[in-house]
Amino acid sequence: MLPVDSLGDVKWSYASNSSLTSVDQVQSTLKNMIHRGELAPGDRLPAERRLCALLQVSRSTLREALNALRADGYIEVYRSGPTGGSFISHLDVAYGRWLAWMQADSSRLREIMHLRTAIECQIAWLAAESSQALDEPSVILPAHRSKMSQKEFREADGRFHAALADAAGSPRLKSLMLEARGELFVPASSSLINAAMIDRSHREHEMIMHAVQAGNPGAAAEAMRAHLASTYHDVSSALNLPEAL
Secondary structure (H helix, E strand, O other): OOOOOHHOHHHHHHHHOOOOOOHHHHHHHHHHHHOOOOOOOEEOOOOOOHHHHHHHOHHHHHHHHHHHHOOOOOOEOOOOOOOEEEEOOHHHHHHHHHHHHOOOOOOHHHHHHHHHHHHHHHHHHHHOOOOOOOOHHHHOOOOHHHHOOOHHHHHHHHHHHHHHHHHHHHHHHHHHHHHHOOOOOOOOOOOOOOOHHHHHHHHHHHHHHHHHHHHOHHHHHHHHHHHHHHHHHHHHHHOOOOOOO
């Protein structure tokens, strides 16, 4: 298991730039990071003092939030010492609860995807209009993507969408995009993430990237719209929900 600290602090930048003043906000921030795959099963959270500094909250607020996440099945706490600490759980219980919540009302997934479409199509449009180049295309669209593990795909997918948001030059849109992505919860172990899905997703990423690099906002936004429609189809099928977006 790999301590989160060893992965660098960049993944905490969004959280630490937010105004986290309550237990619910801290809990929601950490939960969304897990949903987006930024924190994966087996990852160890930083020590309490370090995590308080990264999230800019008091220790009492953090402890209450961690206790709530533990009760919801998101984290596990092991004995203290070099191998102890708070770890992201296998997420079976947490995912089961989220799945039941989504299946109880099919409109929830549509609303999330409508929001993502509005935000991310605008991000793609602005990225294509921007003169800021996308950083390291070889990292955003890895050459070895056909051999990616599910966890590697989740990480690459997150990097791609974050890079587009950075190129768009709108921190507020990026914050909204991250929040909307965090409302979906597809663990890396899900059967939804298979070789065919990974291949299709990367081909759609390439179409978006080409439109952005060509400076064609309309094509970039339309390619993003098609990509998110595919995502909705995948998730709705996996959840046995109506597929009409």
